[in-house]
Amino acid sequence: MSRHDPIALRSIREDDLDAVLCVQAACYPPVMQEDAEVVRARIRAAGATSFVAESGGVVCAYVFAYRSGKGAVTPLDAPFDVQEAGDTLYIHDLSVAPAAAGQGLARQLVERLLALARAQGLGHCALVSVQDSRRFWERLGFREAACGDDAARLALASYPPVALYMCRAAV
Numbered sequence: 001m002s003r004h005d006p007i008a009l010r011s012i013r014e015d016d017l018d019a020v021l022c023v024q025a026a027c028y029p030p031v032m033q034e035d036a037e038v039v040r041a042r043i044r045a046a047g048a049t050s051f052v053a054e055s056g057g058v059v060c061a062y063v064f065a066y067r068s069g070k071g072a073v074t075p076l077d078a079p080f081d082v083q084e085a086g087d088t089l090y091i092h093d094l095s096v097a098p099a100a101a102g103q104g105l106a107r108q109l110v111e112r113l114l115a116l117a118r119a120q121g122l123g124h125c126a127l128v129s130v131q132d133s134r135r136f137w138e139r140l141g142f143r144e145a146a147c148g149d150d151a152a153r154l155a156l157a158s159y160p161p162v163a164l165y166m167c168r169a170a171v
Helices: 014-027 036-049 105-119 134-139 150-156
Strands: 007-011 051-055 058-068 088-096 124-129 164-169
Touching: 007 105, 014 036, 014 051, 014 058, 014 088, 036 058, 051 105, 058 105, 088 105, 105 124, 124 134, 134 164
Parallel strands: 088 124
Antiparallel strands: 007 051, 051 058, 058 088, 124 164
């Protein structure tokens, strides 16, 4: 992968699993790395709303998102609870390999998700901010918000401190 190779965004596929796990390992401490079978199940459950960025044929970033309800939180290392009637596109995980940092891939992936949320008529996008990423998300219009209920607060507590639930309008 070279900084001069074009970047292609595409839907995630099951054969991306190993590459996604490599990016995950490069971005997160072991306590935040999610199990391969959980990640595989997420690809199957949310492949239409999750994407990778490729450069030179190498996956260098990914984002997992799925339809949910505003205020709901997926616990760390847990399966997705896709809600077909949900009003929110929940962004569970966005990671960019260190070798691809600084190319705007995270912003491109989020813009793709915002466009998808609008196209699907969803009112909101939401996420859990981890690893001191609050400012990044705020620059993209997300603001700290209250979790929906006790189950969501418990799910938020499954992340290392300081994890924040954040939300924004999809428009």
